[in-house]
Amino acid sequence: MQLMPTEDTTGESGTQAAPSSASAQCRPAGTHNDRLRATFDQHFEYVWRLLRRLGVHEASVDDAAQQVFLTFSAKLSLVVLGKERAFLTGTAYRVASNLRRGERRSYERADEQPIARAIDPAPSAEELIDASRKRVWLDQTLDRLPLDLRAVLVLFELEDLTGPEIAKLLDLPVGTVASRLRRARQLFLEAAEELRAALDERGEAAR
Secondary structure (H helix, E strand, C coil), X not given: CXXXXXXXXXXXXCECCCCCHHXXXXXXXXXXXXXXXXXXXXXXXXXXXXHHHCCCCCCCHHHHHHHHHHHHHHCHHHECCCCHHHHHHHHHHHHHHHHHHHHHHHHHHHCCCHHHHHCXXXXXXXXXXXXXXXXXXHHHHHCCCCHHHHHHHHHHHHCCCCHHHHHHHXXXXXXXXXXXXXXXXXXXXXXXXXXXXXXXXXXXXXX
């Protein structure tokens, strides 16, 4: 049974025009739940990782991922087959944006000295290469970027997407993606230098 419309009504976000009541009645029973389960199994780790890299606090990321998939479930009839990842990416970006507005104040108050709490003064060589410490350093650096720049940088550098792919996922012109990526790289390097200097200063003070 053909589930897709005969004419192309697909948007870049992965959705299509709402189906008629007649076509909705023609769907096989169980299609919704089967597709939801398949999408969840295939993309949950990606959505969780993306939300975390977009700055959602670890304590909130499970709820945020659930919110993404609840939105996907509610709009499943509008999501074109094969465009699930695009829809989930755009939804995760919006969920992260909303959550970060509420989290920022409490997170900043709780972590006024994130380096001091996350990394011991004068760490050993083994500690510096520990994966968990690298993640802490990466998160602290990314936290200094605006979300619109952070999203492009994360998708390009950490998720290995191309500029045109990111443009489609975030519904942006390719030129905008390129300019945001350049700016994000610049700010990331500046933030990394600031964090490194702060760490060196703490190491010196501990001697």
